[in-house]
Amino acid sequence: xxxxxxxxxxxxxALAACQAEGAWNEGGKSLTxxxxxxxxxxxxxxxxxxxxxxPAEIDHARTADPHLFPKRRGVDFYxxxxxxLDLLQEMGSxxxxxxxxxxxxxxxxxxxxxxxxxxxxxxxIDAIVERGMAPIMTLSHFDLPVVLIDKYGGWTNRDxxxxxxxxxxxxxxxxxxxxxxxxxxxxxxxxxxxxxxxLGLLRSEQSTPTEQELFQAxxxxxxxxxxxGEHIARHGNHVQLGNMIGLFTAYPATSKPEDAWAADExxxxxxxxxxxxLNRGRYPYxxxxxxxxxxxxLVIADxxxxxxxxxxxxxxxxxxxxxxxxxxxxxxxxxxxxxxVSAIRNPHLPANAWGWQIDxxxxxxxxxxxxxxxxxxxxxxxxxxxxxxxxxxxxxxxxYRVDYVAAHLSAVLDAVADGVQVIGYTAWSVIDTISSSTSxxxxxxxxxxxxxxxxxNGTLNRSKKASFDWFRSVIDSRGSxxxx
Ligand code: BGP
Numbered sequence: 001x002x003x004x005x006x007x008x009x010x011x012x013x014a015l016a017a018c019q020a021e022g023a024w025n026e027g028g029k030s031l032t033x034x035x036x037x038x039x040x041x042x043x044x045x046x047x048x049x050x051x052x053x054x055p056a057e058i059d060h061a062r063t064a065d066p067h068l069f070p071k072r073r074g075v076d077f078y079x080x081x082x083x084x085l086d087l088l089q090e091m092g093s094x095x096x097x098x099x100x101x102x103x104x105x106x107x108x109x110x111x112x113x114x115x116x117x118x119x120x121x122x123x124x125i126d127a128i129v130e131r132g133m134a135p136i137m138t139l140s141h142f143d144l145p146v147v148l149i150d151k152y153g154g155w156t157n158r159d160x161x162x163x164x165x166x167x168x169x170x171x172x173x174x175x176x177x178x179x180x181x182x183x184x185x186x187x188x189x190x191x192x193x194x195x196x197x198x199l200g201l202l203r204s205e206q207s208t209p210t211e212q213e214l215f216q217a218x219x220x221x222x223x224x225x226x227x228x229g230e231h232i233a234r235h236g237n238h239v240q241l242g243n244m245i246g247l248f249t250a251y252p253a254t255s256k257p258e259d260a261w262a263a264d265e266x267x268x269x270x271x272x273x274x275x276x277x278l279n280r281g282r283y284p285y286x287x288x289x290x291x292x293x294x295x296x297x298l299v300i301a302d303x304x305x306x307x308x309x310x311x312x313x314x315x316x317x318x319x320x321x322x323x324x325x326x327x328x329x330x331x332x333x334x335x336x337x338x339x340x341v342s343a344i345r346n347p348h349l350p351a352n353a354w355g356w357q358i359d360x361x362x363x364x365x366x367x368x369x370x371x372x373x374x375x376x377x378x379x380x381x382x383x384x385x386x387x388x389x390x391x392x393x394x395x396x397x398x399x400y401r402v403d404y405v406a407a408h409l410s411a412v413l414d415a416v417a418d419g420v421q422v423i424g425y426t427a428w429s430v431i432d433t434i435s436s437s438t439s440x441x442x443x444x445x446x447x448x449x450x451x452x453x454x455x456x457n458g459t460l461n462r463s464k465k466a467s468f469d470w471f472r473s474v475i476d477s478r479g480s481x482x483x484x
Contacts, residue, residue: 054203095135096430
């Protein structure tokens, strides 16, 4: 047996405020887009359901029955974080990835900071650190405050740069002594697919954001992240600011050169574009043609490009759930549901009940590709698979989860052995939580079961699944059990 997990490797679990915290109207918090996402269960065989929020849906959500919106209750992490962190500690975790709620910290959308929120996050971060874990904190995880849409129309408005910088630097100045790793935006590359969640660009039957609006809004986020990097550099905070993408490993659907080209093109616009701007500090060579052909003409203020170049992110954060096939002509090819959007089904891969295909080698592939191009440390901030599970009081025997995590963590450690600088892995979602895409509770990812159903019935009691002890043994043995 070999010891495979490096001594300094960050290992543990991940959750996000908008899916776990609940307490949507407590502690001075205002409404977020996540709070307006109703329960929309996946129908087997159907394409991916994505949150589609327009002005009418947001207006409805302001006054509708709060029980219709599961993320408002989450799994009550707001009140139960001590118990949940005890479980993470018991597993031997050395890291916990979580997010701040912008709507809790700056509920009015005018830069005024809510002292109650700072007090809450003080207690939370202390509790993480006291249990021997490194907090990895995301500043914006799919939960833009609705007030920023009401007042500014979302990220197409340049004013959001200053507001975000105030929000982010307030937190970095306050918690930077305890939090080393910061993530600017969760899965920034998903925004073109679900622009409501972070950009605050609403979609309705009548109108969807144009590419001009999407990329202008993204430009503002890029500059905002670089401005936070500038603050860190000027104030000598000993923290790292990371960019995060949802990793898409793209394979050609056939050996036709046109399909290989389609896969390469997809990889460029879905992954590299975001990493080039934020981790290398410049728009990539292929952006100009893409913008020209999609009627995008960015408004770039004086100094923006210099700021991007001077203050790149210092690590890459990534989620990885599945790979995807690409074809020059996808017509007639079978689709399967996947993360955020549907994908062409790969006949060589199994899938979970939601149609998300399972491909651990795709993760090793992606990590090697990143290392080759960017030469920056990488943290896998999310990886997992949703399964339906019913508790009858006895321990849930989730060997399917053990198989999934074992194969993916092995792929990460293989990448480390390949020479890739992967410095951490946090499993999504270490404790069952509300699904991002469908707001289902019954799509469970955790090593810990939470007694709550899709309608919010249940005690919210936590209980360990069999995978909990297995994951603890992985950490205890520094990965040796993965070989066993
Ligand atoms: C990622 C999100 C997470 C998480 C995960 C699983 O895109 O960053 O918040 O939820 O996907 O997706 P889902 O919850 O829809 O199954």
